Amino acid sequence: MQQAIIGFHLDEDHHWVAELACGHGQHVRHNPPWQNRPWVITEQGRQEKLGLLLDCKKCEETGSMA
Structure with a gap:
Protein backbone atom coordinates (compact mmCIF):
# COMPACT_ATOMS: atom_id res chain seq x y z
CA MET A 1 0.00 0.00 0.00
CA GLN A 2 1.49 3.32 -1.02
CA GLN A 3 1.79 6.08 1.55
CA ALA A 4 3.08 9.65 1.30
CA ILE A 5 6.28 10.74 3.04
CA ILE A 6 5.35 13.40 5.60
CA GLY A 7 8.72 13.80 7.33
CA PHE A 8 12.06 12.26 8.22
CA HIS A 9 14.02 11.42 11.35
CA LEU A 10 17.27 9.70 12.28
CA ASP A 11 17.07 6.36 14.06
CA GLU A 12 19.34 5.30 16.94
CA GLY A 51 4.75 13.82 -0.55
CA LEU A 52 6.54 11.07 -2.50
CA LEU A 53 4.66 7.79 -2.33
CA LEU A 54 6.46 4.74 -0.96
CA ASP A 55 5.21 1.19 -0.57
CA CYS A 56 4.57 0.65 3.14
CA LYS A 57 5.59 -2.91 3.95
CA LYS A 58 3.87 -2.82 7.36
CA CYS A 59 0.53 -1.78 5.83
CA GLU A 60 0.87 -4.53 3.23
CA GLU A 61 1.58 -7.12 5.95
CA THR A 62 -1.50 -6.20 7.99
CA GLY A 63 -3.74 -5.41 5.04
CA SER A 64 -4.61 -2.00 6.45
CA MET A 65 -3.19 1.29 7.62
CA ALA A 66 -1.78 1.76 11.13
Missing part, protein backbone atom coordinates in the same frame (compact mmCIF):
# COMPACT_ATOMS: atom_id res chain seq x y z
CA ASP A 13 22.00 4.16 14.42
CA HIS A 14 21.86 7.52 12.58
CA HIS A 15 20.08 6.13 9.53
CA TRP A 16 17.34 8.20 7.91
CA VAL A 17 13.77 6.99 8.27
CA ALA A 18 10.91 8.33 6.16
CA GLU A 19 7.81 9.04 8.25
CA LEU A 20 4.76 7.89 6.31
CA ALA A 21 1.20 9.24 6.40
CA CYS A 22 -0.05 5.94 7.84
CA GLY A 23 2.13 6.36 10.93
CA HIS A 24 4.74 3.78 9.95
CA GLY A 25 8.37 4.47 9.10
CA GLN A 26 10.65 3.18 6.36
CA HIS A 27 14.43 3.41 6.16
CA VAL A 28 15.68 5.38 3.16
CA ARG A 29 19.41 4.70 3.15
CA HIS A 30 22.01 5.88 0.67
CA ASN A 31 24.29 2.86 0.55
CA PRO A 32 25.76 2.43 -2.95
CA PRO A 33 25.76 0.18 -4.88
CA TRP A 34 22.78 -1.51 -3.17
CA GLN A 35 20.69 1.58 -2.48
CA ASN A 36 21.34 4.74 -4.44
CA ARG A 37 19.54 7.60 -2.71
CA PRO A 38 21.96 10.55 -2.58
CA TRP A 39 19.01 12.89 -1.93
CA VAL A 40 18.62 11.52 1.61
CA ILE A 41 21.92 12.97 2.82
CA THR A 42 20.91 16.63 2.38
CA GLU A 43 18.12 18.62 4.00
CA GLN A 44 17.10 20.01 0.60
CA GLY A 45 16.98 16.52 -0.91
CA ARG A 46 14.75 15.23 1.87
CA GLN A 47 12.45 18.26 1.65
CA GLU A 48 12.04 17.67 -2.10
CA LYS A 49 10.80 14.12 -1.40
CA LEU A 50 7.98 15.14 0.96
